[in-house]
Amino acid sequence: MNILIIDDERELLEKLNSVLMSEHYTVETAGDGREGLEKVWNDTYDLILLDIMLPGMNGLEVLSEIRAAGILTPVLMLTAKGDIKDKIAGLNLGADDYLAKPFSLGELLARIRALLRRGNTGSPVLEVGGVRLNTVSREVTKDGEPLTLTTKEFALLEFLLHNRGRAVSRFTLAEHVWGDNFDPFRMSNFIDVHMKNLRKKLNFPEQESAIKSIRGFGYLIEKEER
Amino acid sequence: MNILIIDDERELLEKLNSVLMSEHYTVETAGDGREGLEKVWNDTYDLILLDIMLPGMNGLEVLSEIRAAGILTPVLMLTAKGDIKDKIAGLNLGADDYLAKPFSLGELLARIRALLRRGNTGSPVLEVGGVRLNTVSREVTKDGEPLTLTTKEFALLEFLLHNRGRAVSRFTLAEHVWGDNFDPFRMSNFIDVHMKNLRKKLNFPEQESAIKSIRGFGYLIEKEER
DNA sequence: GATAATGTTCATCATTTCTTCATTTTTGCA
């Protein structure tokens, strides 16, 4: 999961960055609204953390631009304490949640998880054909038996499950799972290799892998069990 | 997807033209309001980019004429920065979005995509005579039974369905489906071959192929089911 | 710092898909 933080307080930025990284999110940062928007146009994020108080263009303006462009990525606004006016304005503009500074990291993480879960059942457990993936405890089981997935394998499976019924291109997969650290020009077949290993661990019967290949495009976990 | 740009700044016009072409849109341009309207009467577009500041007839007048004629094509207005008055006037006249100059190309593309997505039924499923093509999951079925299309077949069918009711030339087809990698001078009959294979898979009864041939031009999927 | 675990690159192979080409069929029109 790829998160963009737009905030001008360097200290907070770095702290958030390291906490979110340790929670296995892929993180990018922007120090002001302009830079934030630039990133939003050029990349795909699963969540945006947006400070209202920003130099130059403020957070509400940034949000309004994002929504005007039809980008529906969930946005979690960070506001100064008690600034109810901003809160209301933000929600009207299409913010998905807000959090008053200072906030506890635990609360922030809880809200992030809630937003990332949205659109799904609301349960932190994603499932396909006997395989259950718990996004909170990060445990994966097949028919009750625990499986040990590596970080990348977990992230790939999680992303595919989040996008069930949607064919996901290799490029998108790389953007979300590898974030900034992938160079679209020097693409090798590392995604294929991880998929191979993942499939092997999931161990579905021949020709019935939960993860379908879409030739010339990418991968897909179907919406309905067959 | 067919886009009309009405703008008098030649430089901007050419830049937009080349960027949109490279994104596989079909683009036509007009240098003033008169010429723009002329094109609007004679062709069907999926989106119109309209500069407010035009010599002679201004953009708002053009927009008003278009809407007065009952043409509902989405219009994205281009305005000078901060010209709120124009913005409001434009939205009242039926503009669908506006963008202040100067703008980043990424932003423009994001808004275009947003508008084009709207224009359709909203559903990601395109259909013709029992064949359903899901643009999101990239699955295709005929009467409920899954069909396996190759990348090119899928792209061709998708493009024809997106342009239902419009005859599509071989050249346009090649531009959109093959993109950069096609050389208009070394044209062979590869499109015909793919169409043959596609038709065979869609397997419509004799003489009733969903895909009609337009002699000397290209192909067509009719607007209404017969 | 050694060892293990994980991630990435590389070469190979089977398979699918794309393109070309030669030939036949259809179509529009003189």
Add this chain to the structure above:
DNA sequence: TGCAAAAATGAAGAAATGATGAACATTATC
């Protein structure tokens, strides 16, 4: 009706894709 251009077709070689095993590199863990 007959002709020429365009389109459809079948077959075959060329190109591409994805799966895979294994080597190599990097990172984490003790």
